Structures are given as C-alpha cells and as structure tokens.
Amino acid sequence: MSAAEVAKKAINKEALFILDVRNEDAFQDWKIESENFTYLNIPYFDLLDGVEGILNQLPQDKDILVVCAKEGSSIMVAEMLSDEGKDVFYLAGGMRAWSEHLEPVKLGELKDGGELYQFVRIGKGCLSYMVVSNGEAAIIDSTRMTDTYLQFADEIGVKITHVFDTHLHADHISGGRMIAEKTGAAYWLPPKDATEVTFAYEALEDGNDVTIGNTTIHIHALYSPGHTIGSTSFIVDNRYLLSGDILFIDSIGRPDLAGMAEDWVADLRESLYTRYRNLSDQLIVLPAHFMIMDELNEDGSIAKPLHELYANNHGLNIEYEEEFRKLVTENLPPQPNAYQEIRQTNMGKMTPDEDKQREMEIGPNRCAVR
Template identity: 40%
Template sequence: MSAGAINAIQLNEKVEQGVFLLDVRNPEDFADWKIEGKEVRSINIPYFDFLDDNENIYGQLPADEEIVVICAKGGSAKMVADLLDEKGFQASYLEQGMQEWSQFYRPVTVMEDDNLKLIQVNRLAKGCLSYMLISGGEALVVDPNRHIEEYLSLAEQEDAAIKYVLDTHLHADHISGGHELAEKTGAVYYISSSEMQGSELSYEPLEKQGMLEVGRAEAKILAVPTPGHTPGSVSVLVNDRYLLSGDTIFVGGLGRPDLGGKAAEWAQALYDTVFTTIASLPDDVLVLPAHYAEASEIRREGYVGAPLGEIRGNNEVMRTANRDRFAEKVAHAVGATPPNYEEIVEINRGAASASPEKATELEIGPNRCALHHG
C-alpha cells in the first residue's frame, strides 16, 4: 500500500479548509519559500532525517489527521508519505512538489455589476497578482504571468474576447505572458516605452494612451503614471474606483526602487508618486497590487487589496511627508534582490528567451518586490 498523490488544485482546497503540511526540503529552502495560508500548519523535517530511522521525529506529527508531504519535485515527498503510511499515519503528497505549486493560479472575482466584472488571478506560490477586466464581451488583462492558458481559459469561461493586454512595468521576479498573450489573441500589447528600450518586441507605448475603453463606456481604464519602482511604472485607475497599482503600492508597503541601481533617484520619484499623483485619490479607492508578501493580506472575500485610506493609515512611509526622510527610509529598506532578476528582465524585454523548463527554474522562490513598513 502507498500514500495517495494530490495535485495543486486539490492542495489549494485543503489549504483553504485547513491542513497540516510536512515539508521535507532543506531548512534553508523551507525558510526562504513555503506554502502558507491562514489555516495552514506546517513543519519542516528534512527528508534525510527519515532515512536515519529516528523514531522520535514521528512524535512531531499528528496521528489523527491527514498529513500532506511537500518537497521540491515530488519524489522525496512520495517516499516519506509511503513511510508515514506504513506507520499508520494518514498521508498524501503533492505529486510534483513546489514546482507544481509555483504554477497554480486561482481566479477570484473582486467585483461585478451590470457594466464591469473585475477578476484577480492569484498565483499563490509566487504572490503574483494579475487582473482581467470584462465589459460588454471585451477584456483587458493586466500583468499576466507566463502561463497564458490560464487567461485564455478564463476569457473563454467569461465569453469575452481579450482586446488589450497591459504590463504595468517590466517585471523582475517572474516572466510576463503579456506579449505572448497579445500575439495569441490579436490583442494590443501596452507597456511604457521607457521599460522597453532596445527591445524588438512589438508594443504600443502606454504613456501615449491616457484612456482605454473596454466594452461599455462605463468601463474606462485610465493609465496613471506612477514612477518609482521602475521609471516607466504605471497604475491603472478603473472607473475612478479601483487602482491596479502594479508594484508601486502594496497592501503592506511600497515598491522597491533599487533594481535599476538608482535607489536614491527612484526613491525621489516614488515620493512624487505618493504625495502628488496618488495624493489626489480618495481614501475609498480600492488598491489592487501586482504582488503580496503574506497570506494574511488575502481578505476574507478571497482577494488581495485594501482601501487606499487604510493603506495610508497603516503605512508609516506613506505618511512621511519630508522628502529626504522618505527617500532615506525607502532606499535603505530594500532587502534581498529577486533571484535571477537580471535574466528575467532581459527575457521580459525580449532580449533573451527561455524554455519552459528554464523559465520554471528561474521563477522558483517567492517574490521580493514589496517594501513593508509598519
């Protein structure tokens, strides 16, 4: 008898309901990147510890509930799950491990009325958020990740034709599916030209397009320049009510300004974004970012986002009106850079390419694009 395999869809259902996870990767890998959720309990016992026949480790595991075993690609987890099964534990394992989990997407409807439906697509393992806005049978996709079949399938379910695809900036932690999705659907691909210098990819300069209309007239997409995270970063203001903020404003912080090697200069631009461009927006605008850092940022409704007023109230840096102090705080709180970010940026600019296997390898790990300040 052997333990049963589960896939990422089944694991997500367990994560939402409550689950005990046994991660058998190395402690360093577990500390850097793991499966999280409000109802998740997890423990890290490396695979090799189970090979030593140390009976004491089994005392750390629950005897009366299912244990889902996790590893990098599934092999080690299967062997440990089978061991647990032999000892009478109720065990299963994620068939293709963290590699599979890194490619799982969960769409959640943020809002829907007669004129507009706004869907947030959460790539849970990466903390990456993308969006599909649907109105009158047309769709705009914002910040799509590289698994474009997720968006093609979603558009088909919603009976909508993808008309526009937009990247708020040149992403550094994951490979964009923007250009490929636009080519596949015949949509127009938008990104700021300052993000694509030297690129041979076809795109429409976002800075020349102040407004996009999707479907009915009520569903208007206003591109608001918000430099800071990268020079060409934009946010997209939908119907004056929903701010798709890219990597400029997060639920828990601001976008890091250091990835171009100009932290001090870009921190100044981020100041202008916060205290000029964004300052005019009312507190009840719902901020919907391109990333999040912790499962606690997922609201009970299932999406990641928060009213702008709430973010202002909780974020000290956004209340730091002194320009020099603001820039100093932002520039000195950047943390570790995203792994492989230079290579990922080159792929997103069209200056390099990667096989699906190489792309999976490059994207392994959490996103590191947010700054978090209390």
C-alpha cells in the same frame, strides 16, 4: 493533494500540517504559508533510513501534507508514512506546482454589466487582473502561465483584446506578449520601461483611455514612476486603482531592481505622496503583488480602499523625505532570484526554455520595501 486544494485550505484558513522534506535553507527561504498551517522541516536525506524517528512529531487530528521541490521525494516519504499507518497526502507537482497555481477571484461587477477578476498566484505573491465587458477582456500584469487566462476567457465567453503590463517586471516572467501573440490582442507597455525591448508594442502613457467592449468601462493610465521609471497605474471604472508595484496593501514598492534606487526615490515619493493623494481616497487599491497571507481578505482577494492604506500603511506616513529615502534604499529584502535574467527575458533579449523559466522564478516575491 493538488495546489488548488491547498490554496483553498489556505484561503479558508483550514488547519493543515506540512512535512516539508526540502533542505533547511530552501524551506527557510520559501514555504507554503497560511494562518492555520503548522510545519515540520526534515530533509529527505535524513529520512532515507525510515520515518520511525519522526512519527511522534506528527499530529493525530490534522491532515498531513508532504512537500518537496518537484514531487518525487514527497511521494516516497508519504509511502513510508502510509506503511506506518499514517493517512497522509503529498503535494502533486511539489513547490513548482505551488508556485504556478493561479486562483481566480471575482472582485465585483462593473457598470453596464462588466466584471473584474483578480488572479492570485498564492505561492509567489503575484496578482494579475482581467477586466471583462460586453464579450471583450483586458488582462493586466499576467504571469507566464498563459493557458490559465486563455481557458478562463473561453469559459466565460470573452475575447481578449488588450494586454497590459504596468511596468517591466523583474520578479516574474510576463505572459503579456505571449497572450497577445496567441489572441491578436494589443500589447501595451510604458515606453520609458521599454527602451531596450526587441518587439513591437503599444505605448502606454499617462492619460491613455482604453475602452473594453462597447460600454463606458475605461482603463485610464496614470504615470506613477518609482518602482521603475515607467511604472504606470490604472484606474478602472472610476472605482479601482491598479497600483502595479508602486503600492501594496502592507508596504510600498522598492526602487532598486534596475540599479537606480537613489535616482528613483524622489519619483517614488512623488507618486505616492502627491499623485496618489490627488486621487479619490475611495478607490479600491489592487496591487500587482502581496507580501504575506494576512493581506488576504475572507474571499481570498487582496484589495483595500486607498484611505485605509493612508491610515495604516507605514510607507505612506513618513513625514521627512530623508527618512523616506533611508527606508527605501537601506531597508530592502534580498533581490529576487535571477531578477536580471527575468528583466532580459521580459525585454525579449533572452528566450529560456520552460524549465529554465521555472528555475528563474523559484522563491518568494521580493518587490516590496520591508
């Protein structure tokens, strides 16, 4: 069963039984999640002598998917279960493939015929975007799986002319610079996040308007520091707010991934409680990450109106500044795996090979305050 097929089941809330044969610590740290998925975690090494001991723990009325890190162990366990008369699947490519799968979702039509797409990296919680208009496209917060965007652009017949990162990412390796190199597109970065980068870029600053195609679709940059000192949001078509890692559907961004939590708390509060408050509360918030599967809409997208977030997101409803400071400096999940190496890679200071990049990104998204 491919990662794409599992993603469809997750989005459609179908039932699936997952036998995860990774070690318990790996399973507890990060697993395939969905509302109607159920799990059994038995390490592969405990099954080397046979699977007879777990047969009574497997369901009769659900698809069974065997999962491991890369694929090999799950094939062997699935074969043993098949020999016992079970109809089972294994996850092609393992958790590595799950981490790298991107699911494109059309968010809506833009004025004058444009379109906006969200790419959901369902296994990692990353969200990226493609704005399309009149044969041109812009990509925002791309992952390192650049072929997905290039192939999608070819399929819908558009040329990528601009690539943006809302900030210098610390949880995943950006594909922005590579897409720009492959397509000749302009690559935009907030200069306050780019003081140490080793490559040329276009300075993304507050008030920048970038037109895509020959229409009136504009990407308007809004300086919104806090997650990083350069974090920049985008207003697209006066309808969508691409919030980067400042604001999520169910939480807010953490300010500590560059070691500046205490210094950036005030910036984070200013961005969320003043800059965003001055925007239309009818804007649809499109974050760069999501935390839990409950945030997915029925169509698989992650999007909510800003007024709903101000009503329901706890991080936007903390009256006292000291309480807010405590929340975002003390109530933090573990930092992303290899986040310093990821930052160095996104600055151009490191050029790890593909296997190393995969290793650096393994694990869940951890960009939010809990």
